[in-house]
Amino acid sequence: MKYNHKAVEEKWQKIWEDKGVFHASDDTEKEKFYALIEFPYPSGQGLHVGHPRPYTALDTVARKRRLEGYNVLYPIGWDAFGLPTENYAIKNHIHPEIVTKKNIARFKKQIQSLGISFDWSREINTTDPEYYKWTQWIFIQLYKHGLAYKKEMNVNWCTSCKCVLANEEVVNGVCERCGSEVVHKVKSQWMLKITEYADRLINDLDLVNYPDRVKAQQKNWIGRSKGAEVDFTTTTGDTLTIYTTRADTLYGATYMVISPEHPMIEKWADKISNMDEIKKYQEAAARKSDFERTEVAKEKTGVRIDGVNAINPVNNKEIPIFISDYVLVSYGTGAIMAVPAHDTRDWEFAKKFDLPIIEVVKGGNVQEEAYTDCAKGIMVNSGMLDGLTVDEAKKKIIDWLTSEGKGHSKVNYKLRDWVFSRQRYWGEPIPMVYCEKCGYVPIDEKDLPLRLPMVESYEPTDNGESPLAKMTDWINTTCPCCGGKAKRETDTMPQWAGSSWYYLRYMDPHNKNAIASKEALNYWSPVDWYNGGMEHTTLHLLYSRFWHKFLYDIGVVPTPEPYAKRTSHGMILGENGEKMSKSRGNVVNPDEIVDEYGADTMRLYEMFIGDFEKAAPWSKASIRGCRRFVERYWNLQSVLVDGDKIRPELEGVFNKAIKKVGEDIENIKFNTAIATLMALINDISNVKSINKEELRIFSILLNPFAPHVTEEVYEACKLGNGILAEAEWPEYDESKCVDESVEIVVQVNGKIKAKLNIPVDADKDAVLDLAKNDENVKKAIDGMKIIKEIVVPKKLVNLVVKP
Numbered sequence: 001m002k003y004n005h006k007a008v009e010e011k012w013q014k015i016w017e018d019k020g021v022f023h024a025s026d027d028t029e030k031e032k033f034y035a036l037i038e039f040p041y042p043s044g045q046g047l048h049v050g051h052p053r054p055y056t057a058l059d060t061v062a063r064k065r066r067l068e069g070y071n072v073l074y075p076i077g078w079d080a081f082g083l084p085t086e087n088y089a090i091k092n093h094i095h096p097e098i099v100t101k102k103n104i105a106r107f108k109k110q111i112q113s114l115g116i117s118f119d120w121s122r123e124i125n126t127t128d129p130e131y132y133k134w135t136q137w138i139f140i141q142l143y144k145h146g147l148a149y150k151k152e153m154n155v156n157w158c159t160s161c162k163c164v165l166a167n168e169e170v171v172n173g174v175c176e177r178c179g180s181e182v183v184h185k186v187k188s189q190w191m192l193k194i195t196e197y198a199d200r201l202i203n204d205l206d207l208v209n210y211p212d213r214v215k216a217q218q219k220n221w222i223g224r225s226k227g228a229e230v231d232f233t234t235t236t237g238d239t240l241t242i243y244t245t246r247a248d249t250l251y252g253a254t255y256m257v258i259s260p261e262h263p264m265i266e267k268w269a270d271k272i273s274n275m276d277e278i279k280k281y282q283e284a285a286a287r288k289s290d291f292e293r294t295e296v297a298k299e300k301t302g303v304r305i306d307g308v309n310a311i312n313p314v315n316n317k318e319i320p321i322f323i324s325d326y327v328l329v330s331y332g333t334g335a336i337m338a339v340p341a342h343d344t345r346d347w348e349f350a351k352k353f354d355l356p357i358i359e360v361v362k363g364g365n366v367q368e369e370a371y372t373d374c375a376k377g378i379m380v381n382s383g384m385l386d387g388l389t390v391d392e393a394k395k396k397i398i399d400w401l402t403s404e405g406k407g408h409s410k411v412n413y414k415l416r417d418w419v420f421s422r423q424r425y426w427g428e429p430i431p432m433v434y435c436e437k438c439g440y441v442p443i444d445e446k447d448l449p450l451r452l453p454m455v456e457s458y459e460p461t462d463n464g465e466s467p468l469a470k471m472t473d474w475i476n477t478t479c480p481c482c483g484g485k486a487k488r489e490t491d492t493m494p495q496w497a498g499s500s501w502y503y504l505r506y507m508d509p510h511n512k513n514a515i516a517s518k519e520a521l522n523y524w525s526p527v528d529w530y531n532g533g534m535e536h537t538t539l540h541l542l543y544s545r546f547w548h549k550f551l552y553d554i555g556v557v558p559t560p561e562p563y564a565k566r567t568s569h570g571m572i573l574g575e576n577g578e579k580m581s582k583s584r585g586n587v588v589n590p591d592e593i594v595d596e597y598g599a600d601t602m603r604l605y606e607m608f609i610g611d612f613e614k615a616a617p618w619s620k621a622s623i624r625g626c627r628r629f630v631e632r633y634w635n636l637q638s639v640l641v642d643g644d645k646i647r648p649e650l651e652g653v654f655n656k657a658i659k660k661v662g663e664d665i666e667n668i669k670f671n672t673a674i675a676t677l678m679a680l681i682n683d684i685s686n687v688k689s690i691n692k693e694e695l696r697i698f699s700i701l702l703n704p705f706a707p708h709v710t711e712e713v714y715e716a717c718k719l720g721n722g723i724l725a726e727a728e729w730p731e732y733d734e735s736k737c738v739d740e741s742v743e744i745v746v747q748v749n750g751k752i753k754a755k756l757n758i759p760v761d762a763d764k765d766a767v768l769d770l771a772k773n774d775e776n777v778k779k780a781i782d783g784m785k786i787i788k789e790i791v792v793p794k795k796l797v798n799l800v801v802k803p
């Protein structure tokens with residue numbers, strides 16, 4: 001009987017849907033399991049073979065958990081606001097709402113064809129007003145708690161998208177999305193105070209089970225740095241405050257550097273004799289990105305400020321001040337003390353401008369290169385610090401500075417507040433109005449959702465205002481506070497908004513009165529297992545943890561962290577090992593694979609392709625291998641015999657397989673779980689038949705990976721009551737999982753004479769008996785006197801003999 005994947009897959013997808021088999025129940029008595037994948041952006045390109053990898057992985061986990069008796073929530077929805085849809089809509093003159101609908105329909109069909117056990121009754125869509133009502137509600141709460149504010153900002157402006165970008169969206173000086181040049185522009189922007197949560201976002205990583213690399217990336221992004229601020233006086237009588245993580249090296253500070261934008265420069269303008277040169281340098285610096293400016297490899301440039309010097313507070317020595325673009329205005333105080341002996345950038349700068357290099361930590365050769373790896377060194381040329389370790393010196397000098405009123409310890413962060421405004425159409429309207437009398441006022445919560453109005457043209461304006469700015473009818477409104485005239489905010493939210501809390505909505509997606517009911521939140525929180533891409537580690541993961549912590553603080557959610565466990569998948573590459581892309585011509589269409597080989601084969605293949613956490617190239621040949629495996633399983637029906645117990649000759653391999661497949665799924669070792677099942681089918685072939693109980697267990701083990709074909713076999717062979725998706729995950733007998741025999745080597749005077757398979761539990765005497773009874777060994781010891789018997793359990797026997 002040939003296996004017809006099309007008929008079987010369609011049949012079971014329909015049964016699952018009609019019966020609502022994968023609907024999470026509201027039975028809070030049962031133990032829950034909440035599995036989450038990053039919901040897709042429904043792009044115009046449709047599903048990519050990369051999408052199913054994480055979906056199938058967590059589907060495997062979710063299906064196994066259901067078989068184990070959990071109440072499983074495995075939801076999906078659409079992260080549908082954002083630029084690609086808007087850009088497509090503009091180009092093709094179709095409203096983004098229509099584009100979104102079409103794209104979602106296509107994605108949905110494609111995903112459903114894979115037989116992923118999503119609970120479609122909980123499908124959400126970030127562009128649905130019933131959804132973004134709550135995104136807006138959260139914004140208003142943030143505003144009311146002082147965490148949303150408006151500020152004139154020097155922002156990143158994408159010249160092509162005509163849109164403000166967050167720092168995170170600028171990669172190597174260009175727009176992350178379109179690759180166009182990003183320039184700086186001053187604009188008034190809504191900002192969210194994520195910096196207020198910086199410490200908790202670091203410290204609470206201790207509460208969650210994330211891979212180390214994910215934790216490290218989050219910490220680096222937040223960039224907590226412990227150091228000191230130190231006041232230097234200047235010959236003009238002013239104070240110039242610097243930030244340093246190496247206050248211990250103060251005696252080695254031979255000059256200062258301030259950023260080209262430092263406000264002191266204006267103040268000193270009439271005392272500076274080379275102002276022209278400085279102005280020129282400032283203009284050049286303004287044209288560079290922070291990335292270019294701080295690159296270590298880059299040749300150092302700068303200009304000395306002629307006419308003003310600084311005074312080092314520890315020894316009252318006068319030192320020159322420079323401006324240089326390697327000092328950023330936006331970090332610390334925008335000013336540094338330069339210690340060329342122990343900082344590479346300072347060293348290169350000092351060499352170029354011929355400035356003194358004074359060693360203050362012993363151990364390097366500082367005239368040759370900066371000695372930076374000196375945390376364990378001893379202080380020299382440092383007055384009161386001489387002879388101390390670096391750590392002792394840090395403490396002592398900060399105490400001294402504090403008592404002298406010349407400095408204090410200080411913690412800084414790389415993390416900046418989140419620029420939350422976009423001057424675009426296809427996003428959530430920011431629910432604020434501006435009143436001449438009352439200033440910014442949030443709209444009344446009972447008026448939510450504030451719907452995105454239908455406009456004629458959603459092209460961004462050249463002056464950088466949102467397309468909504470042209471809609472006078474919509475803009476003019478009344479102030480919720482005083483009832484006077486007011487104007488609506490025309491900026492919209494960034495795409496990150498809707499994805500910052502979506503996992504909460506799945507818990508109770510149709511609730512009209514709250515994000516979700518208290519009962520639902522208490523029962524389903526936190527997400528037990530969240531899988532997503534490494535590319536979302538610094539932005540989405542951080543943003544959503546921030547929103548969650550805020551909701552926790554105001555009593556909306558019951559846990560301090562949204563996701564108990566996070567895993568990350570590797571990318572699927574083209575057959576040539578390169579990233580799949582149209583231009584490389586290496587894109588594989590998942591529809592064709594499903595059509596030709598079936599969803600089960602596609603799923604098996606995606607899980608078998610390699611280590612789940614690593615990138616893996618596509619391979620047509622291995623797909624065929626997976627299809628053959630499905631067919632071998634299907635054909636077991638033709639060698640089916642009666643029997644309600646695993647037969648003794650298969651007991652070992654079955655128990656071991658149950659154990660291994662279960663453990664591998666938990667440890668995201670899907671590939672070795674499948675390899676175990678492939679090996680098991682070989683063992684079954686050696687016996688030339690399979691009985692009902694054996695086929696039942698095999699089917700359950702294979703089901704999370706290949707749900708359709710296993711359901712069909714389960715039904716056709718009457719392996720149980722009801723459908724397989726509602727069966728029970730098998731248990732194994734630990735005592736039957738141990739290897740029954742091991743191979744040992746038998747030596748006589750160190751020479752190998754035999755290899756024997758012996759029972760693992762054989763004791764020393766039994767092992768020696770077996771060894772001495774081997775024909776070859778017998779010959780070797782015949783007529784000899786045994787003077788020593790060495791037994792290394794499970795490995796070796798060595799007999800030392802003499803004539």
Ligand code: ANZ
Pocket residue numbers: 225243244245246249326327328329330331332333334335336337338339341342343412
């Ligand atoms: C003196 C010194 C001596 C420094 C030494 C380092 C090594 P993190 O860890 O990133 O916080 N710095 C401070 N503000 C800066 C700015 N606005 N732009 C560029 N660099 C700045 O690094 C802090 C160190 O970076 C500070 O400590 C300062 O240089 C520099 F052997 O001060 B250090």
Ligand code: ZN
Pocket residue numbers: 435436437438439479480481482483484486
């Ligand atoms: Zn008002």
